[in-house]
Amino acid sequence: MAHELKDTLQLPKTDFPMRAGLAQREPGRVAHWEKTGLYDLIQARRAGAPAFVLHDGPPFTNGDVHIGTALNKTLKDLINRYKSMQGFRTPYVPGWDCHGLPIEQKVSREIQEKNESVTTAELRARCDAFSETWIARQTAQFKRIGVLADWKNEYKTKAPAFEADIVRSFAAFVEHGLVYRAKKPVYWSIPFETALAEAEIEYKDHAAIAIWVRFKVSAEEAARFGLPADKPLSIVIWTTTPWTIPANLAIALNPEVDYVVADLGAERIIVAENLLGAVIAAAKLQATPVIVVRRKGAELEKLAARHPFIDRASPVVLADYVTTESGTGAVHTAPGHGADDYLTGLKYKLEIYCPVGDDGRYLDDGRIPQDLVGLSTLESVEDLAAKKTSSANIGVLKKLDAAGALFAKAKYTHSYPHCWRSKTPIIFRALDQWFVALDKNHTRSTALAAIAKIAADHGWIPAWGEARIHGAVESRPDWCISRQRSWGVPIPAFYDAKKNAYLDAGVARAIADKLARRGSNFWYDATPAQILEGIPLPGDWPPPSALTCGRDTLDVWIDSGSSHAAVLKRHQGNTAWPADLYLEGSDQHRGWFQSSLWTSVIAFGAAPYKAVLTHGFIVDQERNKISKSSAYEKPQTSDAYVAEYGADVIRLWISSQDFRDDIPISKEILGHVGETYRLIRNTLRYQLSNLFDFELARDGVSYAEMDTLDRWALHQAAVLIRECTAAYENYEFHRVYQLCNQFCSVTLSATYHDILKDRLYTLGTRSPLRRSSQTAIHHIFQALVRLLAPVLTFTADEAWSFAVTGREYSDASVHLQDWPVAAAEWTNPALEAEVAALLRIRTQVNEAIEPLRAAGQLGKSLDASVNLVLAPGEESSRVAEKHRDFLPELFIVSHVTLTPSVGAAFAVAVRPSSELGHVRCPRCWRWVPVLESSSYGDVCPRCVDALSS
């Protein structure tokens, strides 16, 4: 009997599974989207619409997609999908950053391990192949997390046409007269005879010899500065790299620090006052120094000391970086052998002097003492193990000793950069490099103006991005754009036998045209004559036969920084210049945002983007950064996370975080997000399953005829749509997450859906009240699934397919729908206020039920009967009175009585319905005064109606 009764209920029905099985089932949807050509369908649908171009910053192609990269790409995908549903045409051309040191390093290491020797062109071909395999893998990984893009029109910085545009960017620099050649110190690996980049050095402890050296000050010079000249006077410097002494051109003092002339008896020395004691101690002198004179460093500027064993002056210069934490406060300065020294050298117009050759040996330049020429500055791994220092260091020590200049020496262990491959200490060595003069031709001011213009349009998101990039652009020194590397775009410069450089914008552009057809290996394979064939040369150039090709490549930031020119300017994949949005991590203010700005400002006079959105970096739960190398339980790759949680949970996690700040990730956090996912999924499932016999056209109820609670729900949906839309517009996806989460759990699951069960399940199929609720559910589902579609791309699409066709896969896609809009009539604040008041009473009812439950007098709320003591005139009493017939359903109880009581306060009382002598209807479980008979036995009058309809 009971079983038959249950069969008369309209229980929910759907094939939409409760359990998502994301990790297993999502790949099927990726394939489905590929098959149906979803990206193209979306584009075709908006063919005539205004464009929103989000220009993709290219990830580096040397490994699996890191979770941070996945976050970046997913945020882009989310925005594109939202904008598309909002009615924009959203061409999205993904890119790949292919050139550069990390790839060349990895490939070189492989070659080295196999003891192969290859030509530059072969090395480049292997780098190309290496990059290509990662492009394929990363593409699959991006698709797997639901990134929808124009993969067939993707851009690669290594593609010949792209390389040509990189060279054209460079040609624009030349055209504007910005490119010049100068010396600059670089990290140099002696064993490999190559310049190293920051990434190729590692800091290790190094046992060095620290020396204190006298730089004599002549009597005349001393007198000129009012210093006592009756005893030998010298400035004492300190250094841990004795081999750089031959290149010494100056002594740097801090202008603010107090220096003293200290009398040691036989001689006098000049050092910082704070360090005098330490210097005396280093020299193991017993004498108590007597301070004769005290001067600020600034007062000693241009005092000319003498080099200890080379006949030249070493003048005092001033530098703020000089400290009194170690040494003597007087810093030995060799502009060809140190970054600071270099800058000081430029300031004082010193020669950038580097008397050390590629092999690390002193050159015979006519200035280096003959007994030092040929000595090596290299300390091999064996030398380091044996604690032997370099022959150059020993040679210099001998010379200093012989000259009587060695004031003291000591062992000194410090952290020092080493070549990561040869494990030997690097040296700083000045080499000729190409630079871009950023202050020429108003370049910097134009760039700053472009930044300000974007700020005026609120294009820096968050707003502090403006300060970031402004600072970076304002303070950037001239841009060193040459690299002594092979895997990159060649700098189209030529050299004659005397190493004079030849560079011309027109020639560079002509070469770019050739590279576009033949690829950049042409530069490495062909002779200068072949390269220059058919290209008119400037009048002052020698014939091609007298030239050789330069071997430097361009800084890879010019590669990616040219993407706006190579992709947007050429409308690749129907894009347009400038981009509406660039979106990358906040480190790119100094990286891609900046390099793109420079190339664009120089070539086109304006920024390549209208707005720039930045996100923070992924950190672990302790707020420590998650680096690619750190030892975590599992690799921090996109695929590893997707395999464990599914792409939609990862995407939901991404949306849940305020990405402008640090973005924490952990098992706990993802676990919570997984809970939210299940809540949302179940909410959608409830709606789908209760619409199984509903068709809007056939069964829909007009708003005017809808039930109060259903109208209330539509009001809530309208609010949700409005607030979510505002959040999406402001790129505040975490608000979307919070809003949808609360809507699903509080508004729907705990309130609306719970109350609706009675009418949906037990009323007659075509009962107007049931149809009213189904109409509301239909509208709410339509809104909710679309609001979620940009985030939960897989689940929303799956739910949509079930809603439209009842099947898991179909041609219908939520991603081809418009953004939801609430009908104006849904917004009904007066009704909302009344229901809100009733819901507050509902909470009181629930609180009153709880003690009875604890006492075992009640089980489910339907067993309860409620009496409200009304206080006439009071608001909740008024509202309760007005909606008295609605109260049992709203409270999910069987019976509600109202007892007006003048003078009493509003109160809630609950008792079991059985105490009223009521009986329980076996069909709908409500307690009623009497049951009536039906063909299914005795049921309540309402169920009799339902069964007969």
Next chain:
RNA sequence: GCGGUGGUAGCUCAGCUGGAUAUAGCAGCGGUUUUAUAAACAGCCGGUCGGGUGUUCGAGUCACCUCCACCGCGCCA
């Protein structure tokens, strides 16, 4: 060391131009239901808003100092 950003319950987030008892969801705890059932509902617990000082009738909100984290830059001669 410098510049930027942030720090609100175990977790993720509200809190607008300073105003009363500081949000909500999730998690946790012990319950209810078996008609969304590897689901659903109700109740309870939980925060001196990183720390300090100041301005104010009143500070999570403003100022200064300090600690911690992240991004960028620099330094270790």
